[in-house]
Amino acid sequence: MTLALLFPGQGSQSVGMGVSLADAFASAREVYAEIDDALGRKLSVLMREGPEDQLTLTENAQPALMAVSLAAARVLKVEFGIDVSRAGFVAGHSLGEYSALCAAGSITLADTARLLKLRGQAMQRAVPVGRGAMASLIGPKTDLALAEAAAAAGSEVGVCVVANDNNAGNIVISGDKAAVDRAIEKARELGARAIPLNVSAPFHCPLMQPAADEMAEALADAKIVAPSVAVVANVTARPETDPEVIRRLLVDQVTGRVRWRECMEWMAGEGGVTRFAEIGSGKVLTGMAKRIAPDAESLSLNTPEELEAFAASL
8 A cells, every 4th residue: 555645735724723633632732832933923823713814814824734734744653653754655735735845854844834934925925916816617527628728718818827737627727817807707608617716816827926036035045855755746746855856846836837636646646556645634635636536545634533543544
């Protein structure tokens, strides 16, 4: 059995996430305390108590989601003796790639928290509120060809690209609001359902270039070492271990497409993965895994009970 650990991205946050881990395990509380210290604020209190509108802000949601994932990973190691190196691969959706790299020892926990806070702030600053938009194209007729055709129609009036190729039936487009609106019309003509997303900025599109420039500067100074487990990168959909390649791909990822479907297909195919475990808040990636790789086992790990049962199964 080859195991892959998956780390969730933005949208999986909720008030109260990770609280059951903190209540049950000192090792989880230690992770939250380390992140609070790195950020110079009580992010753990915001995670526990809200308010939701503050937790949803990109600069808070990104390190908070990482915190839950790394707390769960720390619990697995400290309480149950299961190290991340037991996995054949790790992968994370957008910001989740930072969680995956941290879990695999490539970037320290404190540096990951600071980088994600900056990433969230930089992405928010890159585009004035109201200028950008994102939309989810869903339904049985939705595939990459349809999404590309919709984005091409939108590109006639502004920037519009495929941002997240999540799985067949779930693809996200991003860009200028007018361009995304045009793309939504085209997608509906082609038979997809198109739903505007309530997001604060148009992620993973060329409009994010100012944020990519900020992250390039920050990542140039960050210590990145080879991960203990190969990280299947969003930008290449292939396993990467070279620290300098990882550094470059984290910059490219800000404006580039999240090739999640291809990441999962590679792991389930050439990678030989037969078991996917989503580690952190929510079950979004677990649902995607079941659709992309139905022959593999897929489960989520975000409560003490789930972690204990998973450890026992190994």
